[in-house]
Each structure stands twice: as structure tokens, then as C-alpha cells.
Amino acid sequence: MTTCPIEDRFALEDLTVAYAHALDSMSDVEAICACFTPDAVYDLSGIGMPKVDGHAGIRELFTGVFAAMRHQAHYLSNFAVTAYAGDNASVRTYVTGMGLSKDGTQVTVNGRYYFDAVRTPDGWKFANYHMDFLMPLPGSLDTIHNS
Amino acid sequence: MTTCPIEDRFALEDLTVAYAHALDSMSDVEAICACFTPDAVYDLSGIGMPKVDGHAGIRELFTGVFAAMRHQAHYLSNFAVTAYAGDNASVRTYVTGMGLSKDGTQVTVNGRYYFDAVRTPDGWKFANYHMDFLMPLPGSLDTIHNS
Amino acid sequence: MTTCPIEDRFALEDLTVAYAHALDSMSDVEAICACFTPDAVYDLSGIGMPKVDGHAGIRELFTGVFAAMRHQAHYLSNFAVTAYAGDNASVRTYVTGMGLSKDGTQVTVNGRYYFDAVRTPDGWKFANYHMDFLMPLPGSLDTIHNS
Numbered sequence: 545m546t547t548c549p550i551e552d553r554f555a556l557e558d559l560t561v562a563y564a565h566a567l568d569s570m571s572d573v574e575a576i577c578a579c580f581t582p583d584a585v586y587d588l589s590g591i592g593m594p595k596v597d598g599h600a601g602i603r604e605l606f607t608g609v610f611a612a613m614r615h616q617a618h619y620l621s622n623f624a625v626t627a628y629a630g631d632n633a634s635v636r637t638y639v640t641g642m643g644l645s646k647d648g649t650q651v652t653v654n655g656r657y658y659f660d661a662v663r664t665p666d667g668w669k670f671a672n673y674h675m676d677f678l679m680p681l682p683g684s685l686d687t688i689h690n691s
Numbered sequence: 692m693t694t695c696p697i698e699d700r701f702a703l704e705d706l707t708v709a710y711a712h713a714l715d716s717m718s719d720v721e722a723i724c725a726c727f728t729p730d731a732v733y734d735l736s737g738i739g740m741p742k743v744d745g746h747a748g749i750r751e752l753f754t755g756v757f758a759a760m761r762h763q764a765h766y767l768s769n770f771a772v773t774a775y776a777g778d779n780a781s782v783r784t785y786v787t788g789m790g791l792s793k794d795g796t797q798v799t800v801n802g803r804y805y806f807d808a809v810r811t812p813d814g815w816k817f818a819n820y821h822m823d824f825l826m827p828l829p830g831s832l833d834t835i836h837n838s
Numbered sequence: 839m840t841t842c843p844i845e846d847r848f849a850l851e852d853l854t855v856a857y858a859h860a861l862d863s864m865s866d867v868e869a870i871c872a873c874f875t876p877d878a879v880y881d882l883s884g885i886g887m888p889k890v891d892g893h894a895g896i897r898e899l900f901t902g903v904f905a906a907m908r909h910q911a912h913y914l915s916n917f918a919v920t921a922y923a924g925d926n927a928s929v930r931t932y933v934t935g936m937g938l939s940k941d942g943t944q945v946t947v948n949g950r951y952y953f954d955a956v957r958t959p960d961g962w963k964f965a966n967y968h969m970d971f972l973m974p975l976p977g978s979l980d981t982i983h984n985s
Contacts, residue, residue: 709918
């Protein structure tokens with residue numbers, strides 16, 4: 545396991561939790577943006593969803609997501625710091641993501657988050673983010689996000 | 692994220708895990724009480740269950756719960772210290788709570804726990820506790836606890 | 839809660855996550871072995887699966903598991919250090935384990951992991967491991983692993 549100072553480890557774990565909490569606010573797009581650098585790469589293509597650029601892209605994506613969804617819940621576990629070099633770190637977590645769209649479609653996604661984080665004057669921020677599946681995708685994710 | 696000394700952070704997280712472990716013991720009402728101050732407010736009205744007062748109320752509630760249930764499992768994640776001021780702290784966790792009643796009804800609850808904790812001579816204890824839903828409640832919770 | 843130095847607590851938690859990550863690699867039997875002492879007792883009899891001895895037994899078991907399974911996902915939570923004495927520690931975690939076999943059978947197991955760990959020249963390793971159920975076993979685990 546990578547050696548990472550305790551304060552940085554907690555800050556990185558807290559940032560993953562802040563991200564999940566923002567996702568599940570169902571309204572606070574700016575709280576999502578606040579977890580990322582302004583020019584972050586936000587890439588959900590690994591689960592068949594969009595890849596967007598920076599805060600502008602994140603805002604547009606989640607304006608749509610929050611308009612379409614009634615509930616979301618993102619449970620994180622298996623937190624790991626997989627790389628650390630002073631002002632740069634990589635983090636992996638598992639996620640169980642649940643969603644219920646306003647038209648009644650329900651979906652549960654079992655996957656992993658991968659973050660590259662950088663230390664900024666405002667604390668650690670994610671500069672790069674992608675995810676993959678642990679279990680196969682139910683067809684309902686497609687139904688929700690591409691209809 | 693709120694600044695909280697490492698020892699207190701661990702003690703608070705351990706207390707949430709001790710609470711889940713006691714819930715899932717299926718018998719140890721005193722271990723549940725030991726997580727709370729004697730006069731704690733224990734409020735599950737946010738998920739349509741009782742609000743009770745102090746150890747006496749908790750004992751009565753869980754004597755009934757343990758008599759009715761065959762299995763419980765409470766998985767916590769997304770731990771966050773949301774406020775900290777020396778001898779007082781607030782904590783939020785996500786929970787997936789599963790139950791199987793003796794009459795065969797199964798329920799899964801996806802929600803959040805909110806705790807206000809105080810430092811006591813016996814360590815941190817919860818003085819106030821409530822929860823809300825992340826995902827809509829299945830009808831079966833009602834079936835189990837109000838029948 | 840048992841007193842355990844911070845570095846050891848993190849090392850023990852990281853070891854549980856490394857174990858889950860290795861289980862879900864779907865190929866890396868050696869990464870599973872690396873979490874255990876060469877002569878570890880690896881005992882899944884509590885959930886109706888094999889009890890095997892040491893790296894040789896783990897290798898044989900997981901060569902079979904990885905041949906039979908298409909996906910696995912092991913979500914850990916409720917980490918607790920339940921005993922600590924310098925070079926020995928005991929750890930408990932909750933687990934939600936999901937599997938999809940190549941013949942299409944799906945299973946979800948809700949249980950607890952119990953590890954006895956020892957400090958070695960290569961860091962903490964698990965010397966003893968068993969698990970139990972939190973929720974009743976669906977029949978499908980049997981279908982997957984004993985057919």
C-alpha cells in the first residue's frame with residue numbers, strides 16, 4: 545500500500561465522500577464542481593455515460609441528471625490510496641450507485657471510481673475521474689440516461 | 692470538511708460501527724444503549740418508525756424489534772464528521788439496513804444516519820440521532836414494524 | 839474499542855481492502871495469497887464453502903473460483919479492530935459479496951469477515967480467516983460453488 549501522510553489520506557477520503565454527498569443532494573451542482581479542478585476530465589464512458597470537460601461540462605451533465613432523477617444514493621467503500629507523490633495522488637473506491645428516475649425507472653450500478661487528485665490552494669481536488677463496472681450493467685441505466 | 696483530531700475521528704467512527712454491530716447482535720439491547728447518553732433522543736420518525744427517549748425508550752423499542760426480527764444487517768459507509776467543537780461533534784453516515792422478520796418479511800432501507808455526539812467520562816456517546824431516506828421506502832418496513 | 843496505533847490500524851484496513859481487490863481481480867491468485875501467511879487457515883465453512891490450508895490451498899480454491907466465475911464484487915464496511923497486542927491483531931469487517939458465474943447464476947452474500955493478523959517482516963498478514971452470515975444464504979451460492 546502506498547505511503548500517504550495521515551492528513552492527506554483523510555482529506556482524500558473526505559473528498560470522495562463529499563462527492564457522493566453532492567451527487568445525492570439532487571440539486572447542488574456547484575458542490576459537485578467544488579470536488580474537481582476547473583479543467584478536470586470527468587469521464588463516465590467506462591459505464592456508457594458521457595465524458596465531459598471541466599466545471600462547464602459537469603454543470604451541463606448534472607443539470608440534466610438532476611432534472612431526470614427523483615433519488616440517487618452513492619455508497620462508497622474499499623477506499624484505497626493507490627499512488628502518492630506530495631501534491632499528486634490517486635485514489636480508488638468501490639461504489640454502489642442507486643437511482644430512481646422521475647419516470648419510475650430504477651437502476652443499481654456496482655463499480656469502481658478512479659480519481660487522480662492534485663493539491664491546490666483550496667485543498668485536494670480531483671483532476672481526473674473515471675469508473676468501471678464490477679458487475680454487469682443492468683439495461684435500466686441506458687433506459688434512464690439515454691432516453 | 693470539519694477539522695477533527697484523529698483520535699476523536701476514529702472514536703466517532705468506531706462508535707457508529709459499534710452501534711451497527713449492536714443492532715445486528717439480535718439480542719444485546721444494552722450494547723445499543725451503551726452507544727447513547729442516558730437521556731439521548733432516539734428518533735426514527737424520519738423513516739416512519741418510533742421516536743423514543745433515553746435508555747428506557749431504546750430498551751423498550753429493541754426488546755420489541757429483537758422479538759420480531761430473525762436477522763438484521765446494517766452496513767455503514769460515507770462516514771463524515773460534519774461539525775466538531777471540542778466536546779461536541781456531529782457525524783453523518785450512509786446506511787443500508789436489511790431485516791428479515793420471523794414471519795418472513797424482508798426489507799432493505801437505504802438512508803442516512805445523523806448523530807450528535809458528546810464527550811463523556813466514558814468516551815464519546817450519541818446524544819441525538821435521527822435518519823432520513825436516500826431511496827424510497829419499500830412498503831415492507833411498515834409491514835414489519837407496525838403489524 | 840481496542841486501542842491500536844494509527845499506522846497499524848491503517849495497515850490492517852488496507853490489508854482487508856487489498857484482499858477484496860484481489861478477490862475481484864478475477865485472475866490474481868497470488869495477490870490473494872499475498873494477504874495471508876504461508877500457513878494461514880482460510881476457512882469459509884461458516885458459509886458452506888471450503889476450509890483450506892495455506893497458500894497451496896488458497897491457490898487451488900481460487901483457481902477453481904476464477905475458472906467458474908465471470909464477475910465478483912466484495913464491498914467491505916464497518917471495519918473494526920477487535921483485538922490488538924503489538925504483533926497480533928484481530929479485525930472484523932462486514933462484506934457484501936456479489937458473484938456472477940459463467941453459467942449465469944447470480945449470488946449476493948451478506949456476512950462478516952473475521953481475521954487474525956500477525957506482523958511479519960513483509961507487513962501485516964492474515965493468519966486466520968473465517969466468516970459468517972448476517973442474512974440467510976440464498977440457494978444460489980450452493981448452486982455456483984458445489985455444482
